[in-house]
Amino acid sequence: MIVIVEIMPKPGILDPQGKAVNQALHQLGYNEVNEVKVGKIIRLDIDETDHETAIAKAEDMAVRLLHNPNVESFRVVLPEEIDNTVEEKLQ
Amino acid sequence: MIVIVEIMPKPGILDPQGKAVNQALHQLGYNEVNEVKVGKIIRLDIDETDHETAIAKAEDMAVRLLHNPNVESFRVVLPEEIDNTVEEKLQ
Numbered sequence: 056m057i058v059i060v061e062i063m064p065k066p067g068i069l070d071p072q073g074k075a076v077n078q079a080l081h082q083l084g085y086n087e088v089n090e091v092k093v094g095k096i097i098r099l100d101i102d103e104t105d106h107e108t109a110i111a112k113a114e115d116m117a118v119r120l121l122h123n124p125n126v127e128s129f130r131v132v133l134p135e136e137i138d139n140t141v142e143e144k145l146q
Numbered sequence: 147m148i149v150i151v152e153i154m155p156k157p158g159i160l161d162p163q164g165k166a167v168n169q170a171l172h173q174l175g176y177n178e179v180n181e182v183k184v185g186k187i188i189r190l191d192i193d194e195t196d197h198e199t200a201i202a203k204a205e206d207m208a209v210r211l212l213h214n215p216n217v218e219s220f221r222v223v224l225p226e227e228i229d230n231t232v233e234e235k236l237q
Contacts, residue, residue, distance in 0.1 A: 061187060062187075063187065070199065071188075073188075076211075076212070079211055080211060083207075083210060083211060085203070085207060085218055087192050087193040087194055088190055088192055088193075088207075089191040089192065089193060089202070090191040091187075091188060091189065091190055091191070092189040093187070093188055093189075094169070094186070094187040094188075094189065095184060095185070095186060095187065095222075096152060096153075096154065096184070096185040096186065096187050097164075097167060097178055097182060097184055097185075098154065098164075098183040098184075098185065099181075099182055100179070100180040100182070101178050101179055101180065102178040102179075102180060103178055109169075112176070112178070116171055116174075116176060116179075116222040118156060118172055119174060120167075120171060120174060121167070122219065134234060
């Protein structure tokens with residue numbers, strides 16, 4: 056089963072990568088961009104068939120290894136939830 | 147408006163960060179993990195009220211700057227789609 060851990064910098068935490076991307080976008084003329092935050096997607100393929108167990112395990116992994124609680128927040132999602140692209144939704 | 151660009155390594159492309167995370171998880175005893183892929187989330191705050199225009203702009207930014215087409219694929223999603231955490235869905 057595929058489980059996704061999304062990790063983002065906490066609000067107020069300096070995000071130099073986001074600032075760099077924002078600056079680069081402005082240099083390309085995208086002046087409508089106000090703010091950019093860069094986070095991580097960790098896609099786990101786990102030997103587990105039960106959704107709730109898989110999610111609980113991924114949360115455990117996020118707490119113990121994947122995210123830095125000082126500067127990052129995380130959430131666990133199943134790919135079904137994020138598998139509909141916007142293009143499909145808009146059709 | 148917030149628009150999310152999700153960037154993942156293309157299938158078959160070496161993902162050393164994913165391999166490192168997989169190895170670390172196994173060292174912590176998570177032997178049920180088969181594969182790990184690590185990608186990026188780029189959260190754009192854009193001055194734009196129309197969904198389709200915001201998505202089109204984000205796709206343009208992804209093509210011109212954010213993703214490396216040689217080794218990465220991307221998709222653009224609106225946060226509404228990925229804002230329901232699994233915990234909420236399961237309730």
